[in-house]
Amino acid sequence: MKHIIEIKKVTKKYGDFTAVDNLSLKIQKGSFFGLLGPNGAGKTTLIKMLVGLLKPTKGTILIENQKMNRDNTFIKSKIGIVPQHINLDKELSVRENLIFSAKLYKIKGNQLHQKIEKLLAFSDLKSIENRLSKKLSGGMQRKLMITKALVNDPDILFLDEPTVGIDVNHRRKIWDMLKGMKAMGKTIILTTHYIEEAEYLCNQIGLMDQGKIFYCNTSDALKNNLGKFTVEYFNTEKITEYKYFQSIEEAKEYAHSLDTHYILRNTNLEDVFYNFTNRKVQ
Structure with missing residues (x-):
């Protein structure tokens, strides 16, 4: 590819x-x-x-x-860009924000109308197209920002x-x-x-x-590389520790050897991230 x-x-x-x-x-x-x-x-x-x-x-x-x-x-x-911080014109409506953005890319006339209608439908913002962006919830503002980033396809x-x-x-x-x-x-x-x-x-x-x-x-490869199964338990200092195993049999054997409460579960991406960010990056 x-x-x-x-x-x-x-x-x-x-x-x-x-x-x-x-x-x-x-x-x-x-x-x-x-x-x-x-x-x-x-x-x-x-x-x-x-x-x-x-x-x-x-x-x-x-x-x-x-x-x-x-x-x-x-x-x-x-390219389209959705920044971390809100970049909407708060005094413009949902539709007007999209029109303004489209005009920056010199989209005009019937093409502009078709583009805006398509984007409103795709983002499920049609029902609030005339609402000022400053009156939108945080989630709706984020949806509008993503929709704006799509005007130039x-x-x-x-x-x-x-x-x-x-x-x-x-x-x-x-x-x-x-x-x-x-x-x-x-x-x-x-x-x-x-x-x-x-x-x-x-x-x-x-x-x-x-x-x-x-x-x-991939997420699966990252988890499998660490170990498919996780044993999570409190050590004697009451600090949570994690042990990772490729097979359920190994995980069970280790868990059963513990003298404390434990959880045996599938490894998730949070385990991968925690494990690697707690190592020194070479």
Whole structure:
């Protein structure tokens, strides 16, 4: 499968602080790539470089085999961006926000009308199209931001913490939108610190901390590499410990040897993330 994004030994420094550290990565066309990490891991800095808002201190970013920079209008026409912070015009309605965004891409006349109607239907915002964006709930504002990012029908969509601070119901509705875009063949790059979000949506996950992606694979492969089964228990200092096993028999044998309460369960992505972020990144 074709690589649509290639990051080659990219570093971003702010003075003596290294936000992204000699990072290399390839992302395949049509994939849903999740960048998972704690706050301060370097996820937002990496996204800003990918969309041309920041220039790498070192290294190269290629999108569709072209070098990314803020003046590359060809690449910018191919991407949609959903930033972490709300970027709506609060005095405009839902429809007016979409119209304004479409006009920035010089979409006019009947094409504009058809585009807006299609987007309102896709995002399930038609019933509130005349409501001012400042009167929308946080979840609805996030849906509108994602919808705005689709006005130019981008091949690649960058989403930086798109569901931060919103309730479970709206988060699930946004997940449905994102799955719909994946079904349309779009390449999606998602940053999040919600582990269940990455596990549910992404077919490829990069675990990022201290400016590095230190493990990258499918969710199942990440879990299987650690161990399919987890024994969770209190040690003598009343601190939770985790032991990972490839077979249920091994896990049961270990659990039965403990003199304390335990839980035997399937390993999840949170276990993988906890295990690796508690190691020193080489």
